[in-house]
Amino acid sequence: xxxxxxxxxxxxxxxxxxxxxxxxxxxxxxxxxxxxxxxxxxxxxxxxxxxxxxxxxxxxxxxxxxxxxxxxxxxxxxxxxxxxxxxxxxxxxxxxxxxxxxxxxxxxxxxxxxxxxxxxxxxxxxxxxxxxxxxxxxxxxxxxxxxxxxxxxxxxxxxxxxxxxxxxxxxxxxxxxxxxxxxxxxxxxxxxxxxxxxxxxxxxxxxxxxxxxxxxxxxxxx
Numbered sequence: 001x002x003x004x005x006x007x008x009x010x011x012x013x014x015x016x017x018x019x020x021x022x023x024x025x026x027x028x029x030x031x032x033x034x035x036x037x038x039x040x041x042x043x044x045x046x047x048x049x050x051x052x053x054x055x056x057x058x059x060x061x062x063x064x065x066x067x068x069x070x071x072x073x074x075x076x077x078x079x080x081x082x083x084x085x086x087x088x089x090x091x092x093x094x095x096x097x098x099x100x101x102x103x104x105x106x107x108x109x110x111x112x113x114x115x116x117x118x119x120x121x122x123x124x125x126x127x128x129x130x131x132x133x134x135x136x137x138x139x140x141x142x143x144x145x146x147x148x149x150x151x152x153x154x155x156x157x158x159x160x161x162x163x164x165x166x167x168x169x170x171x172x173x174x175x176x177x178x179x180x181x182x183x184x185x186x187x188x189x190x191x192x193x194x195x196x197x198x199x200x201x202x203x204x205x206x207x208x209x210x211x212x213x214x215x216x217x218x219x220x221x222x
Contacts, residue, residue, distance in 0.1 A: 012175050019172045022095040056137035060087045064140055065119060074116040075156045076107065079147055087140030088181065092173035096165050106159050114155040122146040133175065141174045 057065070064085050068078035082089045083100040090100065126146030130138055148170040150157030160170075 008176070008179055012179065015172045015175065019169055022097075058087075058137050058139045060085050061138050061140050061143060064143060065123065068119050073119050075119070075122050075147060075150065075154065076116050078119050078122055078143065079107070079156050080104070082140055082143055082147075085140050088174075088177045089140040089144045091177055092141055092144060092170060093165070095173045095176075096163075096169060098160075098163050098165060103159070103163065106163060107155070110155050110159060114158070115153055116156070117150055117154050122150070125149045129171070129174075133171070133178070135174075135178050139178075139181075141177055145170050145174060 064078065064081040064087075067081040067084075068074070071077040071081065083103065093100070093103070122143065123146060126138060126142040129145035129149060130136060130142045135142070145167070147156050148160050148165060148167045152158055152161070160166075
């Protein structure tokens with residue numbers, strides 16, 4: 001079998017070691033998401049979508065924004081849609097040992113009167129975060145950054161922080177996920193779900209399981 005390596009820039013590798021991101025889980029989901037949702041959608045039509053049209057949506061992120069807008073146009077509706085999306089956002093959360101059911105339970109336990117931002121505000125912050133990272137198109141992981149970057153009085157931002165996912169932690173997780181996603185697109189030229197492509201990605205997934213162990217043996221993650 002061919003050997004596949006995923007290289008990280010020195011700065012990113014240092015951040016991964018310092019923050020303790022679960023490399024294997026994030027990388028595996030990133031590769032899977034690259035296969036299933038690499039194609040950007042057509043220019044969006046709602047106000048929240050129009051804000052990010054200049055950098056584009058992945059199909060999955062587009063669907064999340066549409067679903068959240070239709071479901072109440074709040075940050076809570078957006079976070080619920082993200083948890084159902086099976087996108088990179090799920091891997092970033094899993095990297096910090098945050099399970100979807102646990103996050104939902106924590107959100108439900110919060111005082112109902114606490115403030116929720118509109119989807120537009122979250123999307124605006126997501127665009128800022130994506131630009132700061134020089135990443136495009138806009139994915140579900142950037143919408144998570146938009147949520148995490150909210151102020152401490154906002155219910156979703158506060159809940160994420162209390163569960164250990166600060167904005168800085170979210171950024172570190174997204175950088176790992178996107179580095180893997182971009183690597184998959186460049187090296188495999190993934191455009192669909194053809195059997196040979198799926199087989200190649202599965203091989204990468206298996207070998208990525210060993211990357212975290214190898215890093216741990218040479219320079220253990222903090």
